[in-house]
Amino acid sequence: RAIETSDHELKHVYDFIVVGSGSAGSIVASRLAENAHINVLLLEAGGPVGGNTDIPGAYFSFFNGPMDWNFTHEEQFVGKAFVNRRIPEKIGLGIGGSSSHNTLIYNRGNRRDFDIWSQEFGAHGWSYDEVMPYFLRWENQTDPHLANNGFHSTTGPIQVTSWAKPNPIILLHQKAVNELGFKNVDINGGEQFGTTIAQAFIGTNGVRSSASNGFIDPNPYPHNLHILPNSFVTRVLFEGKTAVGVEFVRYGKLQTMFAKREVILSCGAVGSPHTLMVSGIGPKDQLKKFGIPVVADLPVGEHYQNHPGLTYNFLINPKYKYVVGENSAITVRNLNEFFANHRGPLAAHHRTITYLFTKNNQQGPHHPNSNFETGLYLFPQNLTELPFRYDRQHEWDAYHSQFMGKDYLLIHAILYRPRSMGYVRLVSNNPFVYPTINGKFLTHPLDMEDMIETLKYAFFVFERSSLAKYMTQTAPIPGCQYCPKGFIYECDSYIRCLIDQYCDSGFHSSGTCRMGSVDRKDVVVDPRLRVKGIDGLRVCDASIMPLITNGNTNAPTLMIGEKCAQMIKDDNHV
Numbered sequence: 001r002a003i004e005t006s007d008h009e010l011k012h013v014y015d016f017i018v019v020g021s022g023s024a025g026s027i028v029a030s031r032l033a034e035n036a037h038i039n040v041l042l043l044e045a046g047g048p049v050g051g052n053t054d055i056p057g058a059y060f061s062f063f064n065g066p067m068d069w070n071f072t073h074e075e076q077f078v079g080k081a082f083v084n085r086r087i088p089e090k091i092g093l094g095i096g097g098s099s100s101h102n103t104l105i106y107n108r109g110n111r112r113d114f115d116i117w118s119q120e121f122g123a124h125g126w127s128y129d130e131v132m133p134y135f136l137r138w139e140n141q142t143d144p145h146l147a148n149n150g151f152h153s154t155t156g157p158i159q160v161t162s163w164a165k166p167n168p169i170i171l172l173h174q175k176a177v178n179e180l181g182f183k184n185v186d187i188n189g190g191e192q193f194g195t196t197i198a199q200a201f202i203g204t205n206g207v208r209s210s211a212s213n214g215f216i217d218p219n220p221y222p223h224n225l226h227i228l229p230n231s232f233v234t235r236v237l238f239e240g241k242t243a244v245g246v247e248f249v250r251y252g253k254l255q256t257m258f259a260k261r262e263v264i265l266s267c268g269a270v271g272s273p274h275t276l277m278v279s280g281i282g283p284k285d286q287l288k289k290f291g292i293p294v295v296a297d298l299p300v301g302e303h304y305q306n307h308p309g310l311t312y313n314f315l316i317n318p319k320y321k322y323v324v325g326e327n328s329a330i331t332v333r334n335l336n337e338f339f340a341n342h343r344g345p346l347a348a349h350h351r352t353i354t355y356l357f358t359k360n361n362q363q364g365p366h367h368p369n370s371n372f373e374t375g376l377y378l379f380p381q382n383l384t385e386l387p388f389r390y391d392r393q394h395e396w397d398a399y400h401s402q403f404m405g406k407d408y409l410l411i412h413a414i415l416y417r418p419r420s421m422g423y424v425r426l427v428s429n430n431p432f433v434y435p436t437i438n439g440k441f442l443t444h445p446l447d448m449e450d451m452i453e454t455l456k457y458a459f460f461v462f463e464r465s466s467l468a469k470y471m472t473q474t475a476p477i478p479g480c481q482y483c484p485k486g487f488i489y490e491c492d493s494y495i496r497c498l499i500d501q502y503c504d505s506g507f508h509s510s511g512t513c514r515m516g517s518v519d520r521k522d523v524v525v526d527p528r529l530r531v532k533g534i535d536g537l538r539v540c541d542a543s544i545m546p547l548i549t550n551g552n553t554n555a556p557t558l559m560i561g562e563k564c565a566q567m568i569k570d571d572n573h574v
């Protein structure tokens with residue numbers, strides 16, 4: 001599929017230039033081009049996607065490959081097992097950005113997240129009631145049980161489905177948490193506290209629904225939406241305090257293009273602050289340190305947030321092998337089912353989500369601060385297929401070998417309202433040198449307490465509920481020991497050690513170009529996403545979140561894209 005605009009069609013000047021074709025940027029470009037009198041140029045550093053990325057069950061295959069920006073955090077306080085204590089950070093490279101590679105979970109976040117943006121940060125227009133229409137604009141909810149509950153839409157271009165035939169063990173898990181008092185809920189509905197089988201960004205044809213195939217590929221408006229993949233933007237160009245165009249490198253050649261109306265940066269929570277800073281918008285001291293002329297002194301790159309997570313596996317008790325059902329291994333049979341019939345285990349998302357709240361959470365069940373996902377997987381036969389490398393790799397290989405070729409039930413415990421904040425900072429004025437990222441995971445003491453409490457609860461479900469008999473405990477992770485007696489959920493020393501060694505990232509980078517009232521010193525963009533003190537420049541992606549939402553970040557970023565597109569249309573009367 002060729003979506004690349006040919007050289008002879010390209011113009012030198014466009015009405016709008018959108019940089020980055022991710023969850024938000026793809027929507028902005030496509031929505032602006034709905035008006036045939038408007039010319040839009042979309043520049044994306046990576047190439048078109050398809051093939052593996054279309055297969056929901058193969059989402060992990062992009063890790064460490066050419067469609068992964070492959071960042072790592074600076075040395076962390078937790079996650080010591082990773083090489084040099086640098087927790088990997090994943091961000092998608094290519095049309096659709098991270099929406100083309102993510103774990104597919106559809107989770108909008110809590111209504112209070114958006115009300116806090118509006119009330120505490122002065123982001124007027126972003127309360128839950130005000131952002132709801134923009135969630136509905138892109139959604140096509142295909143689950144008939146959810147479609148008419150008042151919280152969903154069936155008319156948008158991005159399809160969402162629920163897992164039609166969950167495996168028996170997933171249903172047993174659901175039953176176990178129900179017995180512990182968690183009701184089945186629609187986490188995208190009125191209340192999140194409870195449990196659910198995840199809604200996922202998958203179409204009724206079994207294929208991943210992304211910002212790429214929902215909005216950009218195939219190009220819906222080839223006449224006035226020009227798309228240049230493989231184009232890395234190195235700088236925004238200014239005349240005084242007005243953005244007038246961009247400089248980019250395509251196939252090794254430096255080029256410039258100009259925007260009559262606006263430049264919109266949608267490079268994600270690492271890419272957007274990086275591009276701003278190398279262009280002269282950022283903290284004055286940092287820019288001066290690298291000899292970059294200052295266009296605006298703003299706290300770009302600060303307030304980085306992400307969700308710390310921890311993954312732990314339990315083997316299925318061989319006595320109860322029948323509870324496994326079909327697993328989502330990449331086998332010839334499953335691939336054939338996927339490609340020939342658009343069905344089968346590779347066309348589904350295999351996780352449940354259970355929302356909790358911890359002692360430190362004043363808002364209780366109405367604004368939960370943690371959750372744990374549970375999913376059924378088949379462990380690879382070959383350990384080189386695992387995505388992460390560790391400092392003492394041989395010990396990790398020995399640990400992982402107990403799972404090889406076996407079905408396991410995964411716990412993914414996530415802290416969803418973390419207090420810790422990190423940063424993205426420059427290390428060079430060369431745009432091709434990655435910035436440094438520091439998630440400062442669990443550095444706030446309450447975050448550590450909340451993570452421990454979340455894990456204890458998840459272990460309790462696996463060890464003491466009606467699910468427990470189906471599980472087999474395994475050898476402990478390298479460097480940690482179980483308590484001599486009792487269960488894991490009672491063993492503080494093991495849980496602390498686990499976090500210390502094995503905590504990682506939820507891959508939800510956000511917050512580095514904070515939105516809010518312009519009189520706040522901590523803000524980079526105003527509530528209409530215009531860069532403070534600059535004309536003709538907006539930022540539109542997960543970086544503008546004043547505080548991270550308490551759920552997976554794709555859905556709110558798609559919403560940000562829809563709302564930004566509408567604001568640009570309104571402000572430009574187009």
Ligand SMILES: Cc1cc2nc3c(=O)[nH]c(=O)nc-3n(C[C@H](O)[C@H](O)[C@H](O)COP(=O)(O)OP(=O)(O)OC[C@H]3O[C@@H](n4cnc5c(N)ncnc54)[C@H](O)[C@@H]3O)c2cc1C
Nearest residue numbers: 020022023024045097098102103104105233271542552554
């Ligand atoms: C592995 C993984 C799993 C995830 N799982 C989930 C999940 O299950 N559910 C969920 O809701 N969220 C999930 N997320 C998070 C979610 O996908 C992101 O929060 C969201 O896609 C971010 O959107 P964005 O528009 O801010 O940035 P992105 O979608 O990352 O887009 C930024 C785009 O800009 C491009 N770019 C960057 N710099 C430049 C430059 N200088 N020039 C040109 N182009 C540039 C990038 O290549 C990229 O295409 C996951 C993310 C990852 C990586």
